[in-house]
Amino acid sequence: MIRDTAAQDQLIERKSGWRRWWRLGVVALVLVIAAVAGLPTLGRLFSATASVSSSRLAFGTVSQGSFVRDIAAEGQVVAANSPTLYASYGGAVVLKVRAGDRVSQGEVLASIDSPELSNKLAQEQSNADAAKVAWLQAQVDARQKRSDQQNTYDNALLERNGAARDLKRTQLALDAGAVTQQQVDQAQDALDKAKNSLAQAKADQGLGENSLSFNIQAKKLAYEHEVLMVQDLQRQVENLAVRSPVDGQVGQLFIAPSAAVAKDAQLLSVIDLKALEVQMQVPESLARDLGIGMSGVISGNGQTWNGLVSAISPEVVNGEVAARLRFVGQAPDQLRQNQRLSVRVLLDHRENVVTVPRGSFVDELGGAFAYVVHDRLATRVPVRLGASSIDKVEVLDGLKPGDKVVISGTDNFNNAASVAISD
Known part of the structure; x- marks a missing residue:
């Protein structure tokens, strides 16, 4: 017969279970207190219409202090001043500087060889000399014509005076009975004719003076026009030597050191x-x-x-x-x-400005709302924002210092009134 282990069994006295029940009661009481305390939070969490992980969000705390807006x-x-120099006339150009060279104002940077412009200047100079001669000749001719007109006037004046004296003598002779009335009338006609000749000579002298003045003025204007043409061509010839307008440095070269260019072609820039x-x-x-x-x-x-x-x-x-x-x-x-x-x-x-860290929520929510986080629940509240800086946004209304705000990732909320935030 096989022996069992009954001989080794030992009866253990069963103790009272009041202590175990006391422990269970304490645990139950703690659970009840925790449940009562968490009822509002649980209620809000269950009232949330969506849940988003905190890893997809960024948070910021509203603060009050100095607000600096800078860029x-x-x-x-x-x-600020980098003039580009152009060819004032077409021709062969030779650059006298290289890119990066230091230059001073008035220094020759390039020269243009233009035989056409030089020949044109010589022609205009010749025309100016001819116009000057014509102007001087007109002055000489005017003096000659004035002399002739003055001589004509003087002769007419002498004839008028002689006719007046003849009329006076004839009148005296008529009073003495030495001449007839017919002779007196003839003397009167001669005086009238002399007066007309004198008046005509005076009028011719005035008209001749005006004509001579106009002719001299026309010759003078023609000469001055040619002088201006010569001066303009001289300026163009002087501009064939391209000079630096400022003290600076040669920038970019637009042509080869020696090249043939057209008028107004870019040559180089000066900084x-x-x-x-x-x-x-x-x-x-x-x-x-x-x-x-x-x-x-x-x-x-x-x-x-x-x-x-x-x-x-x-x-x-x-x-x-x-x-x-x-x-x-x-x-x-x-x-x-x-x-x-x-x-x-x-x-x-x-100073003393309420601000919130700048984030994408300004653009995502249009700056009219913000999500304030409390007990793992983000609630949408209306806000009014002001000026923005690099890292902060001014809060005018709706938030107070210490509020925790979702500053990035609010596009995941789909404009929900409240959103639960999970780990």
Whole structure:
């Protein structure tokens, strides 16, 4: 017969279960208290119309403090004055400088050989000399004609005076009975004829003077016209020597060192190194607040310079607007065109402003709503936003300091009134 283990069994005294029930009661009480405390949160969570993972969202806290609106960007040094020189006349051009050479104002940069223009100048100079001779000859002829007209007038005056004396003597003779009335009448007719001749000589003298003056004036104007033609051609010939309009540096060469070009062809450009500006690209959203005359800070090469906004482009290219800053005072000598510098333009600075970190929610919700997070539940609330900076947005109404706001990823909410946020 096989023995079992009954001999090894030992009866254990069964203890009272009040302690076990007491523990269970404490656990149940804790669960009830937790359930009562979490009922509002659970209610909100169950009332949410959607649930989104927090990994797809970005959060920010509303704060109150200083609000600085500025634009910080990388700028590029450009020449505010970079004239391009053109050929004033067609011909063979020889460049006397190379790209990058330093030049001074008035220095000859290129010369143009134009035989056609030189010949035209010589012809016009000859025409001017001929016009001058014609003008001088007209003056000599005028003096001669004035002398002849004066002689004619003087003779008519003598005849008039002689006829007057003859009439007087004849009248006296008639009174003495020595002559007849017919002779007196003849003397009177001779006087009248002499008067008419004198009047005609005087009129001819006036008309002749006007004619002579007009002729001299016409010859003079013709001569002055030729002089102006010569001066213009001389200016064109002088411009065949292309000179630098500013102190600066030769920029781009548009032709070979020796080439034949047509009139108004581009030759080269000159960069005025004393008129440098810094061009920056501003996001379209911030460009509307940018104005000419705003102060800025330009930094680079371990130095800092003050600047002013001098120009703003009227067009938007790839979502950006080009703006230029000029240096306050004289531009630094060590700068070069196309050099990269850092630019910061101050738009606004205020204290005690309620702000929220800037995020895509401004565009996603149109700036009219924001989702405030409390107990893992995001609730949509109406807000009114103000100015924007690089990293902050001014809050005018709807949010208070300390509020936790969803600043990115609200496009996942589909405009729901409340959204549960899961881990």
